[in-house]
Amino acid sequence: MNYSERQIQIINTAISLIAxxxxxxxxxxxISKKIGIVESAIYRHFASKQDILLGILTLFKENKDQILQxxxxxxxxxxxxxxxxxxxxxxxxxxxxxxxxxxxxEDFFRNDKRLSExxxxxxxxxxxxxxxxxxxxxxxxxxxxxxxxxxxxAILTGTLRLIVTRWRLSEFSFDLQSEGQKLWQTIxxxxxx
Amino acid sequence: MNYSERQIQIINTAISLIAxxxxxxxxxxxISKKIGIVESAIYRHFASKQDILLGILTLFKENKDQILQxxxxxxxxxxxxxxxxxxxxxxxxxxxxxxxxxxxxEDFFRNDKRLSExxxxxxxxxxxxxxxxxxxxxxxxxxxxxxxxxxxxAILTGTLRLIVTRWRLSEFSFDLQSEGQKLWQTIxxxxxx
DNA sequence: ATATTGTGAGTGAACATTCGCACACATAAC
DNA sequence: GTTATGTGTGCGAATGTTCACTCACAATAT
Numbered sequence: 537m538n539y540s541e542r543q544i545q546i547i548n549t550a551i552s553l554i555a556x557x558x559x560x561x562x563x564x565x566x567i568s569k570k571i572g573i574v575e576s577a578i579y580r581h582f583a584s585k586q587d588i589l590l591g592i593l594t595l596f597k598e599n600k601d602q603i604l605q606x607x608x609x610x611x612x613x614x615x616x617x618x619x620x621x622x623x624x625x626x627x628x629x630x631x632x633x634x635x636x637x638x639x640x641x642e643d644f645f646r647n648d649k650r651l652s653e654x655x656x657x658x659x660x661x662x663x664x665x666x667x668x669x670x671x672x673x674x675x676x677x678x679x680x681x682x683x684x685x686x687x688x689x690a691i692l693t694g695t696l697r698l699i700v701t702r703w704r705l706s707e708f709s710f711d712l713q714s715e716g717q718k719l720w721q722t723i724x725x726x727x728x729x
Numbered sequence: 730m731n732y733s734e735r736q737i738q739i740i741n742t743a744i745s746l747i748a749x750x751x752x753x754x755x756x757x758x759x760i761s762k763k764i765g766i767v768e769s770a771i772y773r774h775f776a777s778k779q780d781i782l783l784g785i786l787t788l789f790k791e792n793k794d795q796i797l798q799x800x801x802x803x804x805x806x807x808x809x810x811x812x813x814x815x816x817x818x819x820x821x822x823x824x825x826x827x828x829x830x831x832x833x834x835e836d837f838f839r840n841d842k843r844l845s846e847x848x849x850x851x852x853x854x855x856x857x858x859x860x861x862x863x864x865x866x867x868x869x870x871x872x873x874x875x876x877x878x879x880x881x882x883a884i885l886t887g888t889l890r891l892i893v894t895r896w897r898l899s900e901f902s903f904d905l906q907s908e909g910q911k912l913w914q915t916i917x918x919x920x921x922x
Numbered sequence: 923a924t925a926t927t928g929t930g931a932g933t934g935a936a937c938a939t940t941c942g943c944a945c946a947c948a949t950a951a952c
Numbered sequence: 953g954t955t956a957t958g959t960g961t962g963c964g965a966a967t968g969t970t971c972a973c974t975c976a977c978a979a980t981a982t
Contacts, residue, residue, distance in 0.1 A: 560839065574929055577928050579972090585973090643837075688915070694884075694889070723884070770963075773961055
């Protein structure tokens, strides 16, 4: 689906509101106020609030797909690819804190099939790619192969999530990218052959 | 503070509701319906909904303190202590899924000082203890000391959280305790000297 | 002139919370 | 021992607010 200019403006406004106050505080009223139109006008562009959220997720999914592709393209070797992935991800969160707020709010979407499935799918795809990179690295004897790839992937993902969550809850009180860099160095030591 | 019988009943009912439908769906109406009294009667026992949530957190905090103590008491050696902690934690979540729902819903409490501080404090205390165990283990040359203790702790905590979150979102579709056991074996390999 | 977008008022539902009243039971007063 | 008074608990109705969403009408643009 192609979004109109107004639709994109609404989506972006919603994203910045989420970054500021969390996804709980996202209301149609807030979006319209920030844009400078009236509540009901929003409904000229989206049939429901859920559709706006879906728009946000769609945007993020495209974003993520791009990152994954660029990682696979540029870096060579499992360790380098994982590092590139890690770095890009922190960069993405850094530039777009709302991404973290949305993507880590699975609970919030729990009662909505469309939304929860989309979040689940994004998580799933990312996880799958990491697992494959790790497996390849294990076969090349670049990464230690005495532990299951999917568990290594869980360790990577879990740690990344925790750091980002802490960053968010501390109101972005530390530099996510440099913290992420340090963390990667540690993880690298643990998983290298 | 000491809770009356009714208060404990209300807290426990709230906990089971959270386990069933998530913290978003917790309403005074639902609690009262499940107990079999009228909404307003709840307010004879709690001044506000927040006070009920605070009651839940208090209960969990006591629970956690007990676990931490028992871990420090029984196990000897850093690795064993960490394993005991891991195991107990998964056991606790397994027996009390609402604990996970509550403790990992930091976003939900974001707009409430009392609640968010309490959650933060629980997280903090746990993390601190893990860091100390790890540091001790590093000094004893039991754990590898070429990586910072606080980052190892983040890896441990982050991974644990991820697994529990997945378990919750998959509607408890796998056995958390045995999955946690396997995961611990992997982590152990990574962090041992 | 017709399609698109915006406005203002309104609706209904969900929700936390308040209030006046009633009843049971205990304690104290006569 | 009966009467008064206090206390704890429950009920039903109501209040006030927030929210997503609708609709008739007006402005604007092509």
